Amino acid sequence: MSDLVATMEKSSSSPTGNVKVTKDDWLNIALETLISDGVESVRILTLGNRLNVSRSSFYWYFESRQDLLAHLLAQWRDRNPRGIVERTLRPAPSITQGVLNVFECWVDENLFNPRLDFAIRAWARSSPEVRSIIDAADGERVEAIRTMFLRHGYTPEDAFVRARVLYFMQIGYYSLEIKEPMANRLSQVPAYLRSFTGKEPLDGEVEGFSAFINDISRALRKPAASRD
16 A cells, blocks of 8 residues: 555544644645645645644644645545445435435535545646546446446446446536536436436426525525534
């Protein structure tokens, strides 16, 4: 196992004594920097300056920059791939409802953060090791979607191709940075379902998905304090 992957499996010990910032503070600023500026900007001194603390604070929580990067990869792996896989396993009376369950990941950044995914993919262009981790995660997600199609009676070949189309279409949508109003996307959901599954949605399925989106929108409009 490589050093980076091995480090992803380790947990850092908590510090003793008084420090100005927490481990989460370091991780959050590193994650923000990764998303906004790329992995080359994730540097201990740069992050410390942004947090207004010395480098010594960093070493309470992490052994090295490599250790920090491994934690960022672990956060991505725990969030983005897991949300999609969990949605494919949710019981669904129809394949259209199953696909709508996956669609929830495309509208809720708590389930799938496209900016984080894009940042990890950009990192992978300069790191074969990260590339292999992404390829494995992509394979896991496609396999989970394929298995969902299989459960609803599709042939192995059909299930595989439909899974790839559903998943990689959305990744391409993010990569091309396509912007369109949510109302437009929602109006096209029945057509997307027909395209991905070859079937019409059952009564109430699209309405249920619309209600999910409305709940997400209301939660985002609430002040941060009232979300706790």
